[in-house]
Amino acid sequence: MAIDGKKKTVIQTVSLVVFMGAMAxxxxxxxxxxxxxxGYGGATGVAESSTGEILDQTIKVRFDASLERDMPWEFKPAQLEMTLRIGEEGLAFYEAYNPTAHPVAGSASYNVAPFGAGAYFIKIDCFCFEEQLLMPGERVLMP
Structure with missing residues (x-):
């Protein structure tokens, strides 16, 4: 049983649309x-704890913060930079403030630049792993 031209075109078109949807x-x-x-795109690893090996070489970690256009929070790093020996654990804080009259929830994402460094940067814990809810006028210091 041969498929005529129109039916074949319809089947191919539907198959292409389904394939494109699955790929998206x-x-x-x-x-x-x-x-x-x-580590492409500055993605970092996540670990339960550090490896324990600390090298003599140091790295400087700089902290930045930005908000989506419609996010009413004030959000900034508590420290602008930190120098660590490679393998050493560091603890950094960010400050968030909700100046509105209603609760606002938000979640953070993180990135490492230059992008190639992301493969060597491991997060043990971060407020960015879960959504944060700030009450009206609440100011928090998040590790």
Whole structure:
């Protein structure tokens, strides 16, 4: 049983649309996995604890903060930079303030630049791992 030209075109078009939809759906988790594995895009690893080995070389970590256009919080790093020996654990804080008259929830994302350094930077814990809810007028210092 042969498929005529119109039916074949419809089947090919529908198949292409389904394939494109599946690729669009899978692209976000695949890209996230790729960035975590390679450190591409400044993605960092996440660990339960440090390796324990501390080298003599040092690195300088600079902290930055930005907000989405519609986010009413005031958000800034408590320290602008930190110098650590490679392998040493560091603890940094960010300050967030909700100046509005209503509770506002937000979640942070993080990145490392230059992008290649992301593969060597491991987060043990971060407020960015979960959503934060600030009550009206609340100011918090988050590690």
């Amino acid at each position: 759906w899978a692209s976000v988790p695949l890209y996230d996995w790729f960035c975590r594995v390679t």
